Amino acid sequence: MHYVSLPDSTTRPLPFYLAMEEWLARNHTDDLFFMWQVAPTVICGRNQIVDLEVNLDYCRQNNIRVCRRKSGGGCVFADGNNIMFSYITSSANVTSTFSAYTSMVAGMLRDLGLPASATSRNDVLIGEHKVSGNAFYHLPDCGRCIVHGTMLFDTDMTHMSRAITPSRAKLESKGVKSVASRITTIKANSDITLAEFKSFTRKSLCGEKTLELTQCDVTRIEKMAEEISSDEWIYRKTSRATLCRTTRIDGAGEFTAHIDLAGSEIRSIDLSGDFFMLTDLDSGLLDRLKGVRYSREAILSALEHTDVHDVISGVNNDRFVNLII
Structure with missing residues (x-):
């Protein structure tokens, strides 16, 4: 698997990285992986209604951006102390690809000495607490799968718990009272620094293999990101229903x-x-x-x-x- 690197270390808006995943999937055939970080952002799943899942007033007051991804699943929160993972591979079986990815991430955490495990749905746990939530989607026209997710290193729990408003039914189904009560962070379980963790992750999953993007590649990706940056995509409403x-x-x-x-x-x-x-x-x-x-x-x-x-x-x-x- 190759690690994908950008030509500079600029922190870009979240839609850029989502577009980067798809651009890579459509233009390269190798297994690929990259990590990225963003300013505080809530990322909704493709089929969610933003008004029901996100505290929009809180997000506006605290300069937290709201975005929507193309994969399903629930809302996640990202900030500069949260690392986002992206994995691109060729597969016709989305379920087995997803399972292989979460098992790979859990194995990497166990190599750090953490008691990590992958759940049957979409999470990676340390002990009984969630440290990584993940989602996936398939591009059938090119036979590629994209798996992406969070890795909570030292995330702002206040912003996370106030910006995302999951339904009571979801929390009750998991036997918890709040978002914050069911998660943990790498920092709470290890003395490793953020830079050390990123370096360890890259070497563990990719070794020395690297795919370096050019500025021309970045320009093409920025163009792709325009669609998923629009209010029409992010705040789309459901149709009138009987x-x-x-x-x-x-x-x-x-x-x-x-x-x-x-x-x-x-x-x-x-x-x-x-x-x-x-x-x-x-x-x-x-x-x-x-x-x-x-x-x-x-x-x-x-x-x-x-x-x-x-x-x-x-x-x-x-x-x-x-x-x-």
Whole structure:
């Protein structure tokens, strides 16, 4: 695996690094890894509703930027004492790629002498506390997977707990009372410095292999970042709906389905939440239900040749229909 380095040490806005992941995935075929840090930022998952997940007033008052990524999952907070990891690889199996990555990170932490483990969903733990949350998405047109996540080194817990507002159902499902009560940091468990930790991580995962980007590469990446920097992308609203269904599915996440009906037929479905997508949600699933009668039998029939589990991690066809009916 090659470590990707930029031509300078400038700290860039978070959308740049998300665009950098995709640019690398589309323009290189090797396994790649890089680390990055940003000014205080909340990063929402692709399908989340920003107004429900983020304390926007607090973020404005404390100069905390809000962004949205292309991967699913929940909100995370990043600042200069938090390290972001990005991993790009070629794979047709998103689930196994994700599992391999979190196991690799947990193994690296164990090499530091920390009691780290990877969970079945998206976290890396030290003991029983979360130190790294991760998300992924697949680019089927080029056969590449992107896995990215946080590594909490010495993050501002006050900003984190006040900027992100998870639902009570999510916290109760994890048996905790607040965001801060379920996390830990590298600094709380080790005397290693931030610079030493970054150096150790790079050598542990990549050895001496390096891919150096040029200024021309940076310019192309900056152009790609414009789309995910826009307010339209970050604060996009759900469509007007006739019905709204909200539930939490163990092992999959929180779901809110906004269902727009024309008479007894489905006009559109908008699905929001912190779940993980394995492919495009609209073309892979939701668009197939347009014009279908709004009944359990009709929806199951329309999905006869569709395996929802291949679109949304942890959700089969019956669970999906129970969500929207």
